[in-house]
Amino acid sequence: MCAHFLKPYPEGVSTKDFDVSGVPVRHYTPSTPLAGTLVVYAHxxxxxxxxxxxxxxxCAEIADFAGCEVLAIDYRMAPEHVFPAAVDDCWTVYKWAAERADRIVLAGDSAGAKLSAAxxxxxxxxxxxxVAGQVLIYGAxxxxxxxxxxxxxxxxxxxxTEDVKFYSEIYFGKWPNSNWDNKLARPLLETDFSRxxxxxxxxxxxDPLLDDSVRYAEVLNAAGVRAELRTEPDLIHGYIRARHMSEPAAESFIAICQAVKGFCHGGG
Known part of the structure; x- marks a missing residue:
C-alpha cells in the first residue's frame, strides 16, 4: 500500500545506504545541507x-524542506525481534550520529514517534x-x-483500539511481563520529564492514540519542557501518506517540516 503513495525525490536530494554497527540506514543529503545537524528518523x-x-x-521531502541531512533507521521488527530490539537499534544509530553532529533532531511517526521519545x-x-528537538507524529x-x-x-x-492492542502484544509480548513496565517501551511511565x-x-x-499525544505534551510542559501540541481535525492515523492528495494532510506535513527546520536551525 505504501508504494501507491510514494513520490519522486525533490530535486537535489541524494541518498546513500550503509550500515551502522549492523543496523541498515539511509542517509539523505539535500543540495545545500546545514552543517553540523542531523535529523534521525524512525519509521x-x-x-x-x-x-x-x-x-x-x-524523509527525502523533510531533508529538502528543512535543508538538513536525514538519517532513516531500518530497525529490527517484531515478531522476530521484540522489545528492546528496536530501541537498541535506534540507540546504536543515535550514538553514531552523536559522534558526527553537533545538533540532532529526533523525528518519527506512530511507532517511530515512540522510539524517538524513548x-x-x-x-x-x-x-x-x-538533542535539539523532538518531532513526534501521532505516536503511542x-x-x-x-x-x-x-x-x-x-x-x-x-x-x-484493537489494532493498538494487537501491535503492542507483538512488540512487548503478551501481558503481563516486565517489558510493559519499561519507560523506553512506554515513555509515559517516566517519572522525571525535566531536561x-x-x-x-x-x-x-x-485516532485512538490522540490522548497519548495530549498527555505527553502535558507532562513535558508540566516539567518545564517546551512542548507544542498540534491536533489535526478530521484526520486519521497515518495521514502523512495522503499529503499529496489531501490539503489538510499537506498543511500538517508542512508544519511538521517547519518544526524540523526550526529545531535544526536552533529555533522551533
Missing part, C-alpha cells in the same frame, strides 16, 4: 511493518549528544488503551 508501522522504502519519500529520554539519562507513548480516545475512536479508520529536548507533537483527531 512507523506498529513495530511490524515498514522500513527504508516505506518512508523514503517522507531515545530522547535515554540520551538525557546518559548525557550523550545534543504508553497509554492504557482504554478510556478517552481509546473508546471514542475505538473503530477509527486507519487504526483501531528533555523541546517537542513538536502532532496528533490526528480521528
Amino acid at each position: 512507523g508501522g506498529g513495530f511490524v511493518v515498514g522500513g527504508l522504502e516505506s518512508h523514503d519519500d517522507v 531515545i530522547a529520554i535515554k540520551a538525557r539519562d546518559e548525557g550523550l549528544g545534543h 507513548y504508553g497509554g492504557e488503551a482504554k478510556g478517552g480516545s481509546y473508546d471514542t475512536m475505538a473503530n477509527a479508520p486507519g487504526l483501531t 528533555l529536548a523541546p517537542a513538536f507533537i502532532v496528533a490526528a483527531e480521528l
Whole structure:
C-alpha cells in the first residue's frame, strides 16, 4: 500500500545506504545541507511493518524542506525481534550520529514517534549528544488503551483500539511481563520529564492514540519542557501518506517540516 503513495525525490536530494554497527540506514543529503545537524528518523508501522522504502519519500521531502541531512533507521521488527530490539537499534544509530553532529533532531511517526521519545529520554539519562528537538507524529507513548480516545475512536479508520492492542502484544509480548513496565517501551511511565529536548507533537483527531499525544505534551510542559501540541481535525492515523492528495494532510506535513527546520536551525 505504501508504494501507491510514494513520490519522486525533490530535486537535489541524494541518498546513500550503509550500515551502522549492523543496523541498515539511509542517509539523505539535500543540495545545500546545514552543517553540523542531523535529523534521525524512525519509521512507523506498529513495530511490524515498514522500513527504508516505506518512508523514503517522507524523509527525502523533510531533508529538502528543512535543508538538513536525514538519517532513516531500518530497525529490527517484531515478531522476530521484540522489545528492546528496536530501541537498541535506534540507540546504536543515535550514538553514531552523536559522534558526527553537533545538533540532532529526533523525528518519527506512530511507532517511530515512540522510539524517538524513548531515545530522547535515554540520551538525557546518559548525557550523550545534543538533542535539539523532538518531532513526534501521532505516536503511542504508553497509554492504557482504554478510556478517552481509546473508546471514542475505538473503530477509527486507519487504526483501531484493537489494532493498538494487537501491535503492542507483538512488540512487548503478551501481558503481563516486565517489558510493559519499561519507560523506553512506554515513555509515559517516566517519572522525571525535566531536561528533555523541546517537542513538536502532532496528533490526528480521528485516532485512538490522540490522548497519548495530549498527555505527553502535558507532562513535558508540566516539567518545564517546551512542548507544542498540534491536533489535526478530521484526520486519521497515518495521514502523512495522503499529503499529496489531501490539503489538510499537506498543511500538517508542512508544519511538521517547519518544526524540523526550526529545531535544526536552533529555533522551533
